[in-house]
Amino acid sequence: MSSKKNRSKYTNDFVPIRSITNGVIICENNEKVTGVKIFPRNIFILEPDVQNMIISNLKNVYNLIDYEFWIIVADRPVDITSYLSRLQLLYNSQTNPVKRKLILEDINKANMFTTTMNVVDTEYYLLFKEKDMDKIQKKIRNLIQAFANAGLNAAQTSNDDLRIILDNFLNGGMTTSFGTVMS
Numbered sequence: 001m002s003s004k005k006n007r008s009k010y011t012n013d014f015v016p017i018r019s020i021t022n023g024v025i026i027c028e029n030n031e032k033v034t035g036v037k038i039f040p041r042n043i044f045i046l047e048p049d050v051q052n053m054i055i056s057n058l059k060n061v062y063n064l065i066d067y068e069f070w071i072i073v074a075d076r077p078v079d080i081t082s083y084l085s086r087l088q089l090l091y092n093s094q095t096n097p098v099k100r101k102l103i104l105e106d107i108n109k110a111n112m113f114t115t116t117m118n119v120v121d122t123e124y125y126l127l128f129k130e131k132d133m134d135k136i137q138k139k140i141r142n143l144i145q146a147f148a149n150a151g152l153n154a155a156q157t158s159n160d161d162l163r164i165i166l167d168n169f170l171n172g173g174m175t176t177s178f179g180t181v182m183s
Contacts, residue, residue, distance in 0.1 A: 015170070023157045024136065025166075027129075034136055035069070035127035036143045036154040037161055043151075057150035064146060067139070069128040074168045075120035084110050125157060125165060 016028040025033040043051045084107065091103040113119050126143060130136045140156050147154040 015166075017166075020159050020162050023159060023162065025162050031129050031131055032133070032136060033127055033129045034140070034162075035125055035157055036140060036147070037157050038124040038126060038147060039153040039155075040122065040124060041152055054151045058152070061143075061146040061150050065143075067128055067130075069126055072125040072127060072165055074123050074125065074165050076123055076164050078119045078121045080110055080114060080119050084114075123161070123164070125161065126154075127157070127165075 018026045018028050020026070023034055027033065041054075043054050046054075087103055087107050087110065091100060091107065094100045094103060128139060130139065144154045144156070
């Protein structure tokens with residue numbers, strides 16, 4: 001008699017995650033996945049010497065990491081309705097016809113984005129896994145300092161950051177439109 005494995009259709013039944021707490025994914029095997037969120041910076045508007053220095057420093061950051069890590073790029077949906085509302089108020093209060101025209105162009109461009117495509121913010125993460133919380137905190141401090149020395153800002157991942165990363169990964173980059181059911 002052969003035994004069949006019960007295959008669940010629910011994600012939480014096959015993803016080995018126990019919880020997400022304090023910016024850390026806690027896996028069923030007690031390994032923890034966490035890291036830093038690296039805030040984007042457009043270095044291409046800087047002088048060439050400064051660009052080269054940041055790129056060189058960034059290479060040094062990655063060469064100093066002596067453990068397995070993942071670099072993740074994730075798109076996070078952005079709601080620009082508040083921005084559009086502020087533009088509309090500004091447009092209504094403006095009397096100068098040239099400024100009104102410029103504001104109206106911004107409103108039309110923002111409306112085009114919301115109707116023809118999803119508005120997203122691209123975010124960058126460096127994640128690693130570790131069992132020991134003291135080692136995790138030390139690695140996070142070192143990464144934040146190393147990125148600061150390279151001219152980039154970084155902070156420990158939040159629970160929300162990790163949920164967005166998992167959502168992107170598990171849903172093939174497609175944004176889900178349903179909410180979490182709480183009991």
